[in-house]
Amino acid sequence: MKLRTYAMFALLISVLLLVGCSDSEGSTDAQEEDTEKTEQATETEAKTISHLKGETEIPENVEKVVALRPSYFDHLLTIGVKPVGVTAQAQYGGDYIPYLADQLEGAEIVGSAAEVNLEKILELEPDLILVDDYTASEVYEDLEKIAPTVVLGASSDEERNDPDFWQQDLMKIAKIFDKEDVAKEKIADLEEKVAEANETITNMENNRLAFLRIREKVIQIYPETTHPMVSLLYNDLGFEPAELTDEKERGDLSMEVIPELGADHIFLQVDSSGGPENYSSIQDSNLWKDLEAVENENVLKTDFWIYKAWGAIGRTQMVEEAMEYVNE
Structure with a gap:
């Protein structure tokens, strides 16, 4: 009887040992699996973005962005992201660029493109900084110490002269926020507006256009190509260039x-600097008054389309303003 009891006790001990070993192995396997999942999650959480200064690793959940160029404000707002810090525009008294002012309300001004306020940027504790190559040439290393910094813009003359290059910057920013579909949708909406406007403008009998910039001491005429603004006017909307408009x-x-x-x-x-005085003088001249476009009151004073042309929001406003003018 005792022998049988001892045998049963030994069997019970063996079973418990086997179960213990099994649990231990299962626990180890589970831990290894959890570790592997964590490593995979870490890999997917960080994005590597290629830009003009190399590659930068960016965390998945970017919440606070500082943008140091107006077109980047436009791109961010296009995909529904409001920057926490932006550069001011000297032409507007050191304030927000006007066409985006309402949407930028509350964003901190962190200097200008020519003089970035690094201390203010540091105080904002951004997750990401977007900068162009002009500003980056002076402060890139300092910006990198504050937060991951992506330098956008063209890397060649071919890209610089591509009137649609702004879309590449928009898509790169959209990729950071997983909003490429939103960006594509906004571009498609813009293209639809452009196509409708083109149909109207190309069917106008007299549609020769000159785009002039009145500066402090000179009148400048913009060319037919090499800038996204004029490409929109002449190539996309269908205006014909005026006689004195050069091609490039x-x-x-x-x-x-x-x-x-x-x-x-x-x-x-x-x-804004010196332009109003010069324009007033030009308007007093009979040479100006006798122009056909002036006599027919076919003059549209724009609000810095040169800036607006670099983003979907600005370009949409340009098309709408042009059509409002045409339909008057």
Whole structure:
């Protein structure tokens, strides 16, 4: 009887040992599996973005972004992301760029493109900084010490002269936030507006256009290509370039050649520094008054389309403003 009891006790001990070993092995396997999942999650949480200064690893949940160029404000707002810090525009008294001012309300101004305030950026504790190569040439190393920094912009003359290059920057920013579908949708909406406008403008009898920039001491005429603004006007919307419009080069106009402008319509930008005084003087000139576009009141004063042309929000506003003018 005792022998049988001992045998049963030994069997019970063996079973318990086997179960213990099994649990231990299972626990180890589970731990290894959890570790593997954690490593995989870490790999997917960080994105590596290629840019003009190399590659930068960016965390998945970027919440606070500092943007140091107006077009990047436009790109961020296009995909529904509001920057916490932006650069000011000297042309507007050191404030937000006007066409985005309402949407940027509350964002901290962190200096200008020419003079970035690194201390203010540091105080914002950003998760990401977006900068162009001009500003990066001075402060990239300092910005990198604050937060992951991506340098956007063209890397070649071919890209710089591509009027649609702004879309590449938009898509790169959208990729950071997993909002590429949103960006594509906004681009498609814009293209639809452009196509509708083109149908109207190309069917106008007189659609020769000159885009002028009134600066402190000179009148400049913008070319037919090499800038996203004029590409939108001439290539996409379908205006014909005026007689004095060069294909590629921006030029200075003297008042003596103004009568040769050959434009049915004049769109112009007046620079805030010295421009209004110069424009007032130009308007007093009979050479200006006798222009066909001026006599027919076909002059549209724009609000810095040169900036607006680099983003989907700005370009959409340009198309709408142009169509409002055309339909008057």
